[in-house]
Amino acid sequence: xxxxxxxxxxxxxxxxxxxxxxxxxxxxxxxxxxxxxxxxxxxxxxxxxxxxxxxxxxxxxxxxxxxxxxxxxxxxxxxxxxxxxxxxxxxxxxxxxxxxxxxxxxxxxxxxxxxxxxxxxxxxxxxxxxxxxxxxxxxxxxxxxxxxxxxxxxxxxxxxxxxxxxxxxxxxxxxxxxxxxxxxxxxxxxxxxxxxxxxxxxxxxxxxxxxxxxxxxxxxxxxxxxxxxxxxxxxxxxxxxxxxxxxxxxxxxxxxxxxxxxxxxxxxxxxxxxxxxxxxxxxxxxxxxxxxxxxxxxxxxxxxxxxxxxxxxxxxxxxxxxxxxxxxxxxxxxxxxxxxxxxxxxxxx
Ligand SMILES: Cc1cc2nc3c(=O)[nH]c(=O)nc-3n(C[C@H](O)[C@H](O)[C@H](O)COP(=O)(O)O)c2cc1C
Numbered sequence: 001x002x003x004x005x006x007x008x009x010x011x012x013x014x015x016x017x018x019x020x021x022x023x024x025x026x027x028x029x030x031x032x033x034x035x036x037x038x039x040x041x042x043x044x045x046x047x048x049x050x051x052x053x054x055x056x057x058x059x060x061x062x063x064x065x066x067x068x069x070x071x072x073x074x075x076x077x078x079x080x081x082x083x084x085x086x087x088x089x090x091x092x093x094x095x096x097x098x099x100x101x102x103x104x105x106x107x108x109x110x111x112x113x114x115x116x117x118x119x120x121x122x123x124x125x126x127x128x129x130x131x132x133x134x135x136x137x138x139x140x141x142x143x144x145x146x147x148x149x150x151x152x153x154x155x156x157x158x159x160x161x162x163x164x165x166x167x168x169x170x171x172x173x174x175x176x177x178x179x180x181x182x183x184x185x186x187x188x189x190x191x192x193x194x195x196x197x198x199x200x201x202x203x204x205x206x207x208x209x210x211x212x213x214x215x216x217x218x219x220x221x222x223x224x225x226x227x228x229x230x231x232x233x234x235x236x237x238x239x240x241x242x243x244x245x246x247x248x249x250x251x252x253x254x255x256x257x258x259x260x261x262x263x264x265x266x267x268x269x270x271x272x273x274x275x276x277x278x279x280x281x282x283x284x285x286x287x288x289x290x291x292x293x294x295x296x297x298x299x300x301x302x303x304x305x306x307x308x309x310x311x312x313x314x315x316x317x318x319x320x321x322x323x324x325x326x327x328x329x330x331x332x333x334x335x336x337x338x339x340x341x342x343x344x345x346x347x348x349x
Contacts, residue, residue: 002310004303005335008051008317010258010293012223013171015317016093017335018310020052021045022297022321023099023174023229025070027111032059032072034081042085045324046094049331049338053089054319055082057101057176058165060157063126064102064182067111068119073100073161079168086169093339097172098165099229100216102154104182105130105143105191131185131192131199131208137269151198151208154182159215166220173220174227175212179266183209184231187248188240188267206248213255227295228252229261232283235271242286250290259293260284261319278305285314295319303334 002008008015021042028037042053059065059072072078086096108125109118118140119125129150130143146154162173177183185191186208192199198207213226220226232245249260262284265271280298288294296315300306301323309315324330332338332348340348 001313002316004307004310005337006310010225013095013225015051015095017049017051017331017337018317019050019306019331019334020054020097020295020317020319021050021324022319023054023056023176024321024325025056025066027067027069027113029069029071032062032065032070032074032078034071034078034085038071038081039085039088042096043088044328046089046092047341048324048329049335049340050094050324051331052095052097052172052317054172054174055085055096055098055170057099057103057181058161060100060102060154060161063107063129064104064154064157065107066103067109068124069111073098073164073168074157076164079164082168082170090169092341095171096169097174097227098168098170099174099176100158100161100165101176102157102182104128104180104185105134105136105140106180108141130182131194134191134193136180145194148196151211155208155211155215158212159219162216163219166224172225172227173216174229174261175209175216176229177209178229178231178261178263180231180268181266183212184240184267187244188234190234190236190239190268202244202247206251209248210251210255213252213257217256225258226256227259227261228257229263231264231266232262232280232287233264234267235265235273236268239268242283245283246287246290249287249292253290253292257292259295259317260287261295261297262287262315263297275299277301278309281309281314284309288313288315293317297321306334
């Protein structure tokens with residue numbers, strides 16, 4: 001049984017408590033670069049006592065961005081600004097992680113603040129790629145079906161981004177395998193209708209993710225944790241489901257993945273999702289039974305909810321997203337062992 005304020009050691013890394021900041025795209029970058037917004041945004045949650053700061057979906061290539069404003073790590077010049085963030089986060093006793101992503105057929109959109117429609121090449125967008133040429137929305141442009149060389153190139157891009165993440169000082173990498181982005185598109189039979197070794201059987205659909213993990217592990221130190229975020233279900237008939245997620249989690253455990261971050265959905269436009277408080281926690285509970293560490297996420301908003309999840313051993317870690325946007329200092333109250341910044345001590349009692 002664990003509690004909110006308990007440390008969690010994974011390989012050589014110790015999180016000071018059991019709450020992480022869930023990755024959240026800020027759509028605030030130019031040419032993939034982090035900037036002052038990101039420094040303040042991530043720095044505030046570290047000051048606020050959050051144990052793990054997971055930097056938003058960071059594209060491994062320009063084409064892998066959801067929007068032209070996404071964070072990226074496809075060139076060395078992007079390392080320095082991220083290093084400034086990791087150093088600050090670590091100076092407050094939090095651990096900095098980064099989610100590496102490729103948006104696949106859901107790339108090339110305008111930012112949500114601008115309406116989020118898919119951008120044509122003329123509007124500054126680009127040709128999107130996917131395992132199969134099936135658009136997400138009927139109004140989207142047709143994705144280009146990836147050839148094997150294209151698949152290998154993207155695997156290499158994940159590896160290069162992981163190498164840069166190490167140099168930027170991150171201590172955890174999370175591969176984004178959820179929410180209908182490229183890895184998830186390969187996993188689900190609804191978005192992957194390939195007939196080669198990357199499609200069809202379960203073993204073939206998970207191949208792309210396993211290749212990414214193998215490649216990342218050649219550059220990511222053995223003593224640093226590797227997480228994978230998965231959508232535990234497509235919430236759609238005939239789609240990727242919990243049974244397949246559990247089977248995949250067992251395999252990921254054997255290939256050196258340390259934790260599954262248990263999300264759901266995002267792959268199919270007409271998913272039948274039932275959202276409620278803690279609605280994804282049962283996925284974490286089921287996946288945890290395979291023996292791998294898990295994180296629960298989604299509609300978790302109170303200290304009571306966090307402690308119930310941990311005390312009932314439904315997850316090893318809890319990720320908060322929107323609650324931390326509302327309250328960056330959540331953990332200063334929730335973690336009784338929280339070390340308040342000296343500058344804020346007069347507000348403690
Ligand atoms: C503004 C925003 C941006 C997000 N960006 C990402 C992302 O970059 N990667 C990801 O895996 N999930 C992303 N998500 C999903 C969150 O990480 C989280 O899983 C989801 O919001 C559910 O948690 P919550 O109920 O605590 O907000 C985003 C959510 C929000 C609100």
